[in-house]
Amino acid sequence: MAASSVIKFDIPLPTNSAPDVLFSFYDCDLNLIMSSERFRAFYGDERASQATLFGIYPELDDPGMDMFTEQAGNTGWLRNVQFQRPGEILCDLMIFRPANGFAIVETRKLIRQDPSPDEADRALLLHEANHDALTGLPNRRQFAARLRDALSGGKSGIALMQLDLDEFKPINDTLGHAAGDIVLQQTAERIRNVLGAGETAYRLAGDEFAIIQLRNDQPSEAERLADSLVNAFKKPFLVNGIAVFSGASIGVALAPRDANEEDQLMRAADIALYAAKSEGRGRARTFEPAMMMVLEQRELLRRSLRVALQHGEFFIEYQPLMDCSGSVAGFEALLRWHHPMMGIIPPSAFIPMAEADGLMPEIGQWVLEEACRQAMNWPPHCMVAVNLSPAEFLTGGFTDRVSQTLDTIGFPAERLELEITEGVLLERTINNLDTLNTLNVLGIQISLDDFGTEYSSLSYLKNFPFDSIKIDKYFIKDLTNDAKSQTIVRFIVALAHGLGMKVTAEGVEDQAQAEWLIAAGCDRLQGYFLGRPLPASDVLEFLRRNDTANWQSQEK
Numbered sequence: 001m002a003a004s005s006v007i008k009f010d011i012p013l014p015t016n017s018a019p020d021v022l023f024s025f026y027d028c029d030l031n032l033i034m035s036s037e038r039f040r041a042f043y044g045d046e047r048a049s050q051a052t053l054f055g056i057y058p059e060l061d062d063p064g065m066d067m068f069t070e071q072a073g074n075t076g077w078l079r080n081v082q083f084q085r086p087g088e089i090l091c092d093l094m095i096f097r098p099a100n101g102f103a104i105v106e107t108r109k110l111i112r113q114d115p116s117p118d119e120a121d122r123a124l125l126l127h128e129a130n131h132d133a134l135t136g137l138p139n140r141r142q143f144a145a146r147l148r149d150a151l152s153g154g155k156s157g158i159a160l161m162q163l164d165l166d167e168f169k170p171i172n173d174t175l176g177h178a179a180g181d182i183v184l185q186q187t188a189e190r191i192r193n194v195l196g197a198g199e200t201a202y203r204l205a206g207d208e209f210a211i212i213q214l215r216n217d218q219p220s221e222a223e224r225l226a227d228s229l230v231n232a233f234k235k236p237f238l239v240n241g242i243a244v245f246s247g248a249s250i251g252v253a254l255a256p257r258d259a260n261e262e263d264q265l266m267r268a269a270d271i272a273l274y275a276a277k278s279e280g281r282g283r284a285r286t287f288e289p290a291m292m293m294v295l296e297q298r299e300l301l302r303r304s305l306r307v308a309l310q311h312g313e314f315f316i317e318y319q320p321l322m323d324c325s326g327s328v329a330g331f332e333a334l335l336r337w338h339h340p341m342m343g344i345i346p347p348s349a350f351i352p353m354a355e356a357d358g359l360m361p362e363i364g365q366w367v368l369e370e371a372c373r374q375a376m377n378w379p380p381h382c383m384v385a386v387n388l389s390p391a392e393f394l395t396g397g398f399t400d401r402v403s404q405t406l407d408t409i410g411f412p413a414e415r416l417e418l419e420i421t422e423g424v425l426l427e428r429t430i431n432n433l434d435t436l437n438t439l440n441v442l443g444i445q446i447s448l449d450d451f452g453t454e455y456s457s458l459s460y461l462k463n464f465p466f467d468s469i470k471i472d473k474y475f476i477k478d479l480t481n482d483a484k485s486q487t488i489v490r491f492i493v494a495l496a497h498g499l500g501m502k503v504t505a506e507g508v509e510d511q512a513q514a515e516w517l518i519a520a521g522c523d524r525l526q527g528y529f530l531g532r533p534l535p536a537s538d539v540l541e542f543l544r545r546n547d548t549a550n551w552q553s554q555e556k
Helices: 037-043 045-049 117-130 140-152 168-175 177-194 220-232 262-278 289-308 347-356 360-375 398-409 422-426 429-442 458-463 483-498 511-520 536-546 548-555
Strands: 021-026 032-035 076-085 089-097 102-110 158-165 199-205 208-214 237-239 242-244 248-255 284-286 314-323 328-339 343-345 383-387 416-420 445-451 468-471 502-506 524-526
Touching: 021 037, 032 037, 117 140, 140 158, 140 199, 140 208, 140 262, 158 177, 158 220, 158 262, 168 177, 168 242, 177 199, 177 208, 177 220, 177 237, 177 242, 208 220, 220 248, 220 284, 248 262, 262 284, 262 289, 289 328, 289 347, 314 360, 314 383, 314 536, 328 347, 328 360, 328 536, 343 347, 347 360, 360 383, 360 398, 383 445, 398 429, 422 445, 429 445, 458 483, 468 483, 483 502, 483 511, 511 524
Parallel strands: 248 284, 328 383, 383 416, 416 445, 445 468, 468 502, 502 524
Antiparallel strands: 021 032, 021 102, 076 089, 089 102, 158 208, 158 248, 199 208, 237 242, 314 328, 314 524, 328 343
């Protein structure tokens, strides 16, 4: 595109031969569209080919630079800007507003040829104090200063975004922290590639990033940017030749609509981020006042959870496990919470909370003791399955507590099955193997729960002593009419049996599913079609109705 057809000046400009003078021209979206040979020689042809005005001159990305973000309509000279860069270089910018964009004439002057070592050290320390060493992004300190400056001006059009990576911890745990660092560096690069004028990214800590956006057309501009960021994380990261998937969840808050003070605006963005994660992750949510009510209810629930065990609010229901002959093999113990004001709270709502607050070891011990005591009243062929959370499993002395519980109650170890998920195995692999081997020596059955929905590493099956695998209900729900689900289930059954393990299918909802699974060789079935969770007082009656042969044998 020729310069004469886009940008015209009514003022004389220095020639290209003028010493230390650089020319650059930008469209109304602040993208660089033309530059002088000296400009390209200084900034580099590759960088200049995809640059934006703020990418070349980050010093201009300031709340005070209304002439860019507000797209001023006046043509002609706008202002002079002067700033100093590392190396004692003084930059003087003449900024003009032609009809179709912006033009900048940069004059550079070297104040001192060789800065002293002390001055160089100070410049380096200043840079390190304001930037993240791993990603090169501005750090939390610079973020706080920028947000404070933006809000102090009392302007509208300020959007704050909090961005977290989804499932970043497993990357560190499985591939190592060096791989995690590579993902964080690529994360910063993806964010940079999405940002435009008036948008700056910061790394706050770990996999937590923030973006400050200064645009007038809000909330549409914030929603546009948030969607672009989410989409940027849908493709995998490439780490040492391995494709790694980690999406992004984003919370958005606007000033002054949601808050006009730093702490309040950050809290609003955090609450929106929590909503995005709660709704399935890999998405963006903009703050709404109703989100605050949800958070307050959650905090009330958290406080209540701390005393629920002492107040006797927990109870256990038992869901039948049927073998392929139709007999009752046992029951799975399912923890329930009866809140005095809110009623029955689902486990999906309070167990993650208990894990985060360090309450699961105590709660899990209560479940184990209560389930074993109640199962003592069942026929001797009936086993009881108890779920373990990672927090319980990784607590020191776990196997000793299990062994002591069985001895105290007098419950046979072979009638106890402990169900763990693959997530339990991500940390402390050697200790995990020792723990499982000890449980195996005690005679306790070990089941790998929800197989196929998490990491599904075959190395787990090879290295850890599992007695059975539970196929997740995700693969069962469309089993009778979905060829892919059928193939997967057949594969899991054949794999487990080949390794000497039994297979349980959960989520069986109708007779057609049950018949298909029995024909495929599943050893045990579980689901509403076979029996809903029962209170402890109804277990024996269920056995009388559904397991007559074994019950009569027990009575003799």
